[in-house]
Amino acid sequence: MSVVKIEGVSKEFRGGTIALTDVDLEIEAGEFVSLIGPSGCGKSTLLRVLGDLIEPTRGTVTVNGKTARRARRDRDYGIVFQDPVLYDWRTVARNIALPLEMAGWSRQKRADRVKEMLALVELAQFERHHPWQLSGGMQQRVSIARALSFDPALLLMDEPFGALDEMTRERLNMELLRIWERSNCTVVFVTHSIAEAVFLSTRVVVMSPRPGRISDLVAIDLPQPRTAATREEPRFFELVTQVREALHLGADLDSRRPTQARA
Amino acid sequence: MTAIAVERPRDHRGARLLRSTGRGLLFVAVPLVLWGLWEGYRWLWINRGWTWPFAVDQTTMPHVADIFRALFRNPSSVSGGGDKLITLLLRSALFTAKEAVVGFALGASIGFLLGVVLAQWRLLQRGFLPYIVASQTVPILAVAPIVVVYLGTLQVAAWFSVAVIAAYLTFFPVAISTLRGLQSADRQALELMRSYAAGRLTVLWKLRLPTALPYIFAALKVSATASIVGAIIGELPSGIQDGLGGKILVFNQYYGLDPTQLWATNLIAALLGICFFLVVVLAERLVVRRAPENLA
Numbered sequence: 001m002s003v004v005k006i007e008g009v010s011k012e013f014r015g016g017t018i019a020l021t022d023v024d025l026e027i028e029a030g031e032f033v034s035l036i037g038p039s040g041c042g043k044s045t046l047l048r049v050l051g052d053l054i055e056p057t058r059g060t061v062t063v064n065g066k067t068a069r070r071a072r073r074d075r076d077y078g079i080v081f082q083d084p085v086l087y088d089w090r091t092v093a094r095n096i097a098l099p100l101e102m103a104g105w106s107r108q109k110r111a112d113r114v115k116e117m118l119a120l121v122e123l124a125q126f127e128r129h130h131p132w133q134l135s136g137g138m139q140q141r142v143s144i145a146r147a148l149s150f151d152p153a154l155l156l157m158d159e160p161f162g163a164l165d166e167m168t169r170e171r172l173n174m175e176l177l178r179i180w181e182r183s184n185c186t187v188v189f190v191t192h193s194i195a196e197a198v199f200l201s202t203r204v205v206v207m208s209p210r211p212g213r214i215s216d217l218v219a220i221d222l223p224q225p226r227t228a229a230t231r232e233e234p235r236f237f238e239l240v241t242q243v244r245e246a247l248h249l250g251a252d253l254d255s256r257r258p259t260q261a262r263a
Numbered sequence: 264m265t266a267i268a269v270e271r272p273r274d275h276r277g278a279r280l281l282r283s284t285g286r287g288l289l290f291v292a293v294p295l296v297l298w299g300l301w302e303g304y305r306w307l308w309i310n311r312g313w314t315w316p317f318a319v320d321q322t323t324m325p326h327v328a329d330i331f332r333a334l335f336r337n338p339s340s341v342s343g344g345g346d347k348l349i350t351l352l353l354r355s356a357l358f359t360a361k362e363a364v365v366g367f368a369l370g371a372s373i374g375f376l377l378g379v380v381l382a383q384w385r386l387l388q389r390g391f392l393p394y395i396v397a398s399q400t401v402p403i404l405a406v407a408p409i410v411v412v413y414l415g416t417l418q419v420a421a422w423f424s425v426a427v428i429a430a431y432l433t434f435f436p437v438a439i440s441t442l443r444g445l446q447s448a449d450r451q452a453l454e455l456m457r458s459y460a461a462g463r464l465t466v467l468w469k470l471r472l473p474t475a476l477p478y479i480f481a482a483l484k485v486s487a488t489a490s491i492v493g494a495i496i497g498e499l500p501s502g503i504q505d506g507l508g509g510k511i512l513v514f515n516q517y518y519g520l521d522p523t524q525l526w527a528t529n530l531i532a533a534l535l536g537i538c539f540f541l542v543v544v545l546a547e548r549l550v551v552r553r554a555p556e557n558l559a
Contacts, residue, residue, distance in 0.1 A: 048454075051458060052457075053454050053457060053458065072457070072458060072460055073460045074460075075458075075459060075460055077458050078458075079454070079455060079458045081451045081454075081455075083449075083451055085449065085451045085452050085455055087452075087470070087473065088552070088553050089473045089476075089551070089552045089553060090552075098459075098469070099459050101469075102459040102460070102461055102465065102469075103459075130552065
């Protein structure tokens with residue numbers, strides 16, 4: 001069953017910048033889909049349109065058979081941004097409880113769920129800490145716990161580990177996969193790291209800029225569950241190469257840009 | 264996997280002791296240095312007959328010790344009922360404090376509500392803000408008698424008119440900072456609220472207000488001292504004798520005879536201001552939970 005159906009979506013910002021043209025994408029329940037592409041390809045815009053944070057200029061987004069707006073009102077989305085966006089004046093536990101308060105959960109139910117989520121992201125002993133007392137990686141884990149606390153159907157992540165160092169990033173990648181396996185939610189993950197996209201995803205959506213569009217879809221057939229050893233398998237490298245070539249092909253089609261970006 | 268805790272290193276007890284001792288020393292050292300500068304300037308300028316930037320004599324710059332001594336003498340120009348000057352001044356300070364507290368509470372509440380309302384409607388903000396700014400360019404000394412006369416016809420106690428004048432000075436910083444604070448919520452934090460399908464009131468209560476608190480407290484600190492200035496100035500044209508303003512008027516007339524009394528009054532007024540300020544700082548400590556470096 002498809003959870004997300006994006007049909008003919010375009011987004012033009014005021015001032016005439018075309019962020020997305022004619023994007024079609026279907027996402028199945030339980031998938032882990034990464035959106036990858038150079039900056040300006042509209043991957044974050046697509047995520048925001050999907051979450052009804054901005055409206056598309058044309059086209060429709062359907063989530064669980066509902067409009068994106070309806071889905072947002074029904075609290076079907078958990079969102080994790082690049083910044084953890086934690087509230088300084090709340091403790092870790094109360095940050096995680098925030099969406100539950102909004103949804104009108106009872107105090108007892110909130111406390112139980114917060115405890116569960118703290119265990120899930122392995123921060124149980126930090127419930128009384130304030131965000132500024134945690135490292136960047138820990139803050140981002142709190143942010144993930146908050147996004148998952150109310151069992152959203154769809155987890156939207158906008159470069160959540162982009163500001164973290166490589167070590168922390170790989171560790172959180174593993175942890176995210178573990179959480180994803182346990183929660184059976186569908187994840188849409190924006191990144192500009194090829195290795196991260198291949199390692200995490202069941203499918204990688206390659207996007208290219210000016211105007212932002214989908215240029216390729218790469219199915220990632222690496223076996224589940226993925227482990228640290230996955231990153232060393234030949235198939236992993238093949239897929240990384242495949243995504244990289246798809247990215248450059250997309251860039252080459254971009255007529256206003258010379259083909260020197262072979263980094 | 265083990266969680267890697269990166270906690271702020273706990274202060275060592277010794278280091279903390281050292282720091283608080285340092286702060287205590289500084290607290291004592293600053294007045295001593297100021298005292299030294301005052302007496303030094305006085306001595307040099309009087310002895311050498313220097314006139315730049317301004318000439319001083321016994322009247323313009325009395326000895327600091329004399330100012331303190333005056334506090335414990337009977338005042339020469341006001342009938343204090345046999346009380347020492349300090350008793351008289353503290354009683355006046357209490358009276359002025361009452362006006363200032365009521366004015367501060369009134370002004371801060373009005374300023375806060377105004378800020379909240381203006382933050383909700385941009386159109387209202389465009390229309391009203393210039394007049395709010397204009398209200399503060401009107402000299403308070405010109406408004407004060409009008410307020411006193413007008414409220415006097417309503418049979419309002421004179422001290423309350425003075426409180427209203429203090430409120431007039433108080434509300435402005437609070438209104439502007441509340442407005443600014445409410446609009447300073449992070450874009451992603453707002454998007455997060457949107458994703459929770461939060462209504463306007465919920466966003467105000469759960470996000471915008473807590474974000475605005477440090478701004479509001481910064482304004483309250485300014486207002487706390489401004490309310491005392493407002494109360495003192497309000498007393499001048501209203502003929503109130505019981506407050507610090509009344510004392511300033513009297514001692515100003517006798518300045519040529521005994522300058523120490525006016526200086527002593529200023530000292531007490533300054534102490535009152537510092538007390539008000541500290542109360543707000545204390546309230547901030549209790550209310551605002553924020554990363555230490557983000558405290559205004």
